[in-house]
Amino acid sequence: MTHSPTTDVLICGAGAAGLTLAIDLARRGVDFVLIDKAEGPFQGSRGKGLQPRSLEVFEDLGVLDSLLAAGAAPYPTIRAYAGETFTDTLLGEDAQPTPAEPWAMPLMAPQFLTERVLRDRLKALGHAPRFGIALTGFAQDADGVTATLETGETIRAKWMVGADGGRSFVRPALGVEFPGETRPGRGMVADIRLDGLSREVWHNFTGPNGQRISFCPLAGTDLFQLQGHAPDEEDFSVAAVNALIRQRTGRDDIFVREAPWASTFGINARLAERYRVGRVLLAGDAAHVHPPTGGQGLNTSLQDAYNLGWKLAAVLAGAPESLIDTYEAERRPIAAAVLGLSTRLLSQTEVKRGREARQLDLAYPESPLSLDLGVAAKIAPGDRAPDAPCRGRDGAPVRVFEILAGANWTLLASGASLAIAPRQGLAIVAVGPDGDLIDAEGWFADAYGLPTDGFVLVRPDGYVAAVGRAGDEERLEAHFAQFGL
Ligand SMILES: Cc1cc2nc3c(=O)[nH]c(=O)nc-3n(C[C@H](O)[C@H](O)[C@H](O)COP(=O)(O)OP(=O)(O)OC[C@H]3O[C@@H](n4cnc5c(N)ncnc54)[C@H](O)[C@@H]3O)c2cc1C
Numbered sequence: 001m002t003h004s005p006t007t008d009v010l011i012c013g014a015g016a017a018g019l020t021l022a023i024d025l026a027r028r029g030v031d032f033v034l035i036d037k038a039e040g041p042f043q044g045s046r047g048k049g050l051q052p053r054s055l056e057v058f059e060d061l062g063v064l065d066s067l068l069a070a071g072a073a074p075y076p077t078i079r080a081y082a083g084e085t086f087t088d089t090l091l092g093e094d095a096q097p098t099p100a101e102p103w104a105m106p107l108m109a110p111q112f113l114t115e116r117v118l119r120d121r122l123k124a125l126g127h128a129p130r131f132g133i134a135l136t137g138f139a140q141d142a143d144g145v146t147a148t149l150e151t152g153e154t155i156r157a158k159w160m161v162g163a164d165g166g167r168s169f170v171r172p173a174l175g176v177e178f179p180g181e182t183r184p185g186r187g188m189v190a191d192i193r194l195d196g197l198s199r200e201v202w203h204n205f206t207g208p209n210g211q212r213i214s215f216c217p218l219a220g221t222d223l224f225q226l227q228g229h230a231p232d233e234e235d236f237s238v239a240a241v242n243a244l245i246r247q248r249t250g251r252d253d254i255f256v257r258e259a260p261w262a263s264t265f266g267i268n269a270r271l272a273e274r275y276r277v278g279r280v281l282l283a284g285d286a287a288h289v290h291p292p293t294g295g296q297g298l299n300t301s302l303q304d305a306y307n308l309g310w311k312l313a314a315v316l317a318g319a320p321e322s323l324i325d326t327y328e329a330e331r332r333p334i335a336a337a338v339l340g341l342s343t344r345l346l347s348q349t350e351v352k353r354g355r356e357a358r359q360l361d362l363a364y365p366e367s368p369l370s371l372d373l374g375v376a377a378k379i380a381p382g383d384r385a386p387d388a389p390c391r392g393r394d395g396a397p398v399r400v401f402e403i404l405a406g407a408n409w410t411l412l413a414s415g416a417s418l419a420i421a422p423r424q425g426l427a428i429v430a431v432g433p434d435g436d437l438i439d440a441e442g443w444f445a446d447a448y449g450l451p452t453d454g455f456v457l458v459r460p461d462g463y464v465a466a467v468g469r470a471g472d473e474e475r476l477e478a479h480f481a482q483f484g485l
Contacts, residue, residue, distance in 0.1 A: 005153075007033045008312075009031070011163055012164045013164035015036075018283075024309025026127050030316060033157070039132050040132075042112055045221075048109060048216070048218065048219075048225060050107045051295065053384070054303065056103060067109060067117045070117055071220020072113070072220060075202070078201070080206075082206075095358075101360060109220055134150040136149060159312055162286045166268065174274075174280055174282075179271065188227065188263070188265075191223045191259070194224055211228065212227075213228035242255060283304040284300075290343075299359055300338050307330060307331050310459070315484075369465055369482070371457075373472050375467050375469050378448055379464050380464065386400070387400050387447070388444040392438070403427070412431050412437070414450050415470070453469045454467065
């Protein structure tokens with residue numbers, strides 16, 4: 001009898017969710033296999049909006065600088081034409097970076113560019129997706145999953161993650177329902193090279209029959225993303241696209257030269273009833289699909305992966321399996337709220353994305369991982385841990401995000417030292433004039449507002465697990481046991 005190759009985690013799908021999970025597992029030294037049924041990388045611009053919270057996640061994963069170098073840039077102004085005149089508006093309410101929130105506005109990067117940067121990071125960590133390999137079946141028992149691939153090969157994994165998109169194979173195979181709605185009509189999205197429009201603004205037109213068409217200059221490329229109601233006939237030849245443009249814009253000076261990628265999509269809002277069945281988990285569009293309004297789908301998908309990565313690593317290293325259940329407990333309510341936001345934006349004629357869309361206020365207050373010790377501060381258990389420019393022991397500038405970066409838990413303790421024994425996976429950082437982190441300008445106090453003998457415990461994914469003060473050590477130790485620290 002031949003034995004299946006074994007791995008700790010089989011990730012099915014190398015889109016934004018699968019790649020993010022792979023990077024997080026790779027940097028933690030977890031063994032995994034990443035497969036994708038597509039013959040090669042995804043070529044379209046589809047999800048082009050990266051929200052501020054995702055940019056913070058990318059900073060931690062070591063991909064933000066490469067993404068900026070690849071051309072990720074702020075959104076241009078939206079220009080809506082009405083006959084000979086036009087009105088310019090901002091995509092979202094304007095906001096400026098603050099010491100606590102280094103990214104206030106979303107950046108644009110076409111999805112193929114974001115995924116390329118993620119693959120490059122994965123490569124630097126010594127891994128690559130295996131393209132052209134579809135998952136075709138699986139069976140699970142108490143210890144793991146035996147997955148069958150299109151090649152006939154089987155792989156034995158302790159855990160499997162279905163990050164296989166809205167048309168997931170894994171979700172229905174698990175028998176997980178996907179309730180929600182599909183709205184009438186279809187949208188189209190295409191990447192085009194054209195003459196006749198400036199790259200300074202996002203051009204929006206409404207045709208004589210109310211059908212829209214827009215052209216967004218895609219950051220980091222010489223392409224425009226064309227979006228609009230899908231035509232009755234799905235012909236995306238250059239001639240057909242030019243005819244459609246003339247009909248909807250009424251202009252004869254816009255000429256498409258090339259249309260390297262085009263696709264249509266349905267307007268769906270659906271949420272999986274469960275994110276976990278035994279040793280199989282769902283992440284990204286496999287667990288929730290959104291209308292494209294609000295630019296939330298890809299962001300929610302990669303943040304699912306970021307929530308799951310450290311938990312899988314901890315359980316594989318011996319933490320109680322119940323830690324995995326906090327993934328669904330934390331992420332499913334987020335997807336439900338995001339779905340509400342995307343569908344609400346869909347029914348507005350003028351798209352105005354507010355703070356809600358930026359995902360900085362997403363929090364897990366009800367999570368079993370959030371320990372309430374009854375200490376008042378500016379942050380509470382479940383909140384995103386804010387950034388703050390400080391100084392190190394040597395006086396050099398250091399941001400709280402740099403301290404929190406990496407695979408560890410972090411205990412930031414101000415004032416009195418805590419009676420917490422050092423342990424693997426936990427960084428204990430003293431905050432104060434003689435500490436590791438000096439709050440020279442008061443930004444840390446401003447963002448965290450801890451009592452003088454207070455501490456904050458921050459999870460590996462940058463969320464606050466507990467806020468306490470000297471004397472709370474015993475309860476903190478008991479809490480550590482939940483996640484194997
Ligand atoms: C027009 C449009 C605009 C959008 N704009 C935005 C935006 O501005 N911001 C935003 O956040 N989101 C946006 N989105 C949504 C975004 O594109 C998706 O949410 C995102 O791609 C989800 O990532 P994912 O990794 O979960 O799934 P996917 O990107 O769909 O990746 C799934 C992968 O799984 C693979 N796969 C499938 N089945 C199998 C199998 N059996 N075996 C192996 N592999 C398999 C597929 O080949 C694919 O590569 C937009 C979507 C559309 C259509």
